[in-house]
Amino acid sequence: MDLKHTFELYEDVKNDMKFFISSDVRIKILMSLKEGPKNLADLRNEIHLSSSTILHGMNQLQGKDIILRDSGKYSLSQMGKMAANKIINLMETVNTLKNCKDLFLNHEVDCIPKDLIKDIGCLNNSTLVSSTVTDVMKPHRVLSQFLMDTTNIKYLSPVFYPKNAEMFVKTMEKDGKVDLVVTSGVLDKLKEILGTEEVQKSISSGNWGVRIADDDLKLSLTMGDEFIAMGLFSTDGSYDLNVFLISHDEEAISWGERLFKHYKYKSEELKI
Missing domain, CATH: 1.10.10.10 (Winged helix-like DNA-binding domain superfamily/Winged helix DNA-binding domain)
Known part of the structure; x- marks a missing residue:
């Protein structure tokens, strides 16, 4: 219109x-x-x-x-x-924007599809976890704890955080499933940390599903059985490590599933 x-x-x-x-x-x-x-x-x-x-x-x-x-x-x-x-x-949308102002203000939001922007109220029961002066890695530390307690991971990201590689391996050891939609750069770092052979073995066994996203991906989404965590890029083009949106709400998790599927559909399957 x-x-x-x-x-x-x-x-x-x-x-x-x-x-x-x-x-x-x-x-x-x-x-x-x-x-x-x-x-x-x-x-x-x-x-x-x-x-x-x-x-x-x-x-x-x-x-x-x-x-x-x-x-x-x-x-x-x-x-x-x-x-x-x-x-x-409408009330849920306004409340989401109010409660999550520090994430959406001065951050890239065009990476979120329009139909999901319309449903941003689904994130109404979310909280922001932010870095502090005495705990600059708080968002990643909180996320790592969530990952330790889940048996299935969906990970959409152009950003590599070494601790995540460890979490992916631990999930696989619990006979869990890791579904990755990452850029080629993130895949290269995973191979560097874990070894190319280990990554290929994980894919061949069916424990890992790996798809390659475009390099212009501008958000990071991590999901477990009962949580969603999302980070965004700042409008200056840098990824903001200092704040995550986190929710355990069913509507938020369903919203995250739709976002993950959107980018999974756009990505290419990695063939070994």
């Missing part, structure tokens, strides 16, 4: 957007009814507002065909369900 059409769309929907987000009462009614049909007493106990205030908000929502009333109970219409889901998505 070009800029002209974007402006025209805004003019068409701006009042409807204001209707949904400008009233605490209407938002709370939507969020409450998203859990299922409720009567006025239920809503009053959950929202902690007077009956008259709630009824006024519900009358406004009924006027937009967002809620329905049947036998003294209120519920969301099909349109209301869709509206509630999108409002929650």
Whole structure:
């Protein structure tokens, strides 16, 4: 959609957007009814507002065909369900950007596909692990601990960290699986640290899957059975070692799986 059409769309929907987000009462009614049909007493106990205030908000929502009333109970219409889901998505997106500001600000984000940018709210329950003056390697130390406790690793990165090679070997010793999408430079470093023969043996045994990504890859993603860790490049072109996004949330892990698959699809299988 070009800029002209974007402006025209805004003019068409701006009042409807204001209707949904400008009233605490209407938002709370939507969020409450998203859990299922409720009567006025239920809503009053959950929202902690007077009956008259709630009824006024519900009358406004009924006027937009967002809620329905049947036998003294209120519920969301099909349109209301869709509206509630999108409002929650917007709230999660804003919260993600607020909580992860130090990762996304002044870092490359064009490396994240547009469909995943739209779903960035999936990272809502994430935290940032940052270096400190007394623990400059804290992000990598925390990540290494997570890797020790997992039996399956997905690793997408143009960046080599020697400790990771050790973690990959330990995972293989636990009969785990290591799925790598790395640049040729990272593969060369793995061969240098572990030995070309050991790397080839790991691939032949099926314990390692290795694919080669383009050299212009601008993010690092590490995933285990129950976590996701992501690092980004600064806008000056250097990889930022000082901050990782980490999450154990199911939605975040699912988001990470989609990101990994995106780059895995674009990469080339290493054949030995």
